[in-house]
Amino acid sequence: QVQLVESGGRLVQAGGSLRLSCAASGWISSNGVMGWFRQAPGKEREFVAAIRWTSGSTFYADSVKGRFTISRDNAKNTVYLQMNSLKPEDTAVYSCAASASGRTIWFTVGYDYWGQGTQVTVSS
Numbered sequence: 001q002v003q004l005v006e007s008g009g010r011l012v013q014a015g016g017s018l019r020l021s022c023a024a025s026g027w028i029s030s031n032g033v034m035g036w037f038r039q040a041p042g043k044e045r046e047f048v049a050a051i052r053w054t055s056g057s058t059f060y061a062d063s064v065k066g067r068f069t070i071s072r073d074n075a076k077n078t079v080y081l082q083m084n085s086l087k088p089e090d091t092a093v094y095s096c097a098a099s100a101s102g103r104t105i106w107f108t109v110g111y112d113y114w115g116q117g118t119q120v121t122v123s124s
Contacts, residue, residue, distance in 0.1 A: 002026040002098045002113040009094060009118030012086055016122075020081040022096030022115060030054050033099040034072060034079040035111060038092035038120075048094070049081060050105045059105060064090075086122045093117040 008020040022034065035050035049070040050059045058070050069082040079096060095118075097111035104110030 002028060004096050004098060004113055004115035006094065006096050006115045006118040009120045011121045011123060014086060014088055014122055014124050016086050017082070017084045018086065018120060020083070020094055020096075020118060020120070022079045022081075024077045024079070024098060028053055028077065028098065029100040029102070031100070031102040033102040033105045033110075034070075035097045035099065035105060036070060036079075036081045036094060037097060037108060038090075038094045039117075040089075040092040043092075045095070045108055047106050047108075050099075051079060052102060083120070086120075088122045088124045090120065091122050092120060094120050 003025045005023045012018055032053040033050050036048040037045050038048050039045040047061050051070045051072050067085045072079045096115045098113040099111045
């Protein structure tokens with residue numbers, strides 16, 4: 001069983017930066033992937049970024065490429081999402097997720113465990 005707890009979400013002005021954290025407890029597979037998804041009001045949950053736990057390979061949605069950076073601290077079992085140049089359209093509940101198999105990482109179906117989410121609001 002893996003438990004995920006996100007933190008760091010808050011209100012920020014457009015153009016600002018935030019760093020989200022996701023602390024994982026429990027066993028993380030060596031093939032595992034940690035991902036960030038977001039869901040805005042009235043919209044479906046969408047993929048933001050992912051990182052392979054062992055290799056550190058990263059993956060990004062086109063909408064955040066060049067602005068967001070995902071990273072991990074294996075010793076702390078924590079994944080981070082550094083968000084720069086934030087836009088009002090980045091406003092959403094951001095959730096981290098863990099995939100044991102490391103497959104289908106672009107879609108929610110590929111993930112086995114989810115955090116409760118943290119609200120990010122970007123004002124214009």
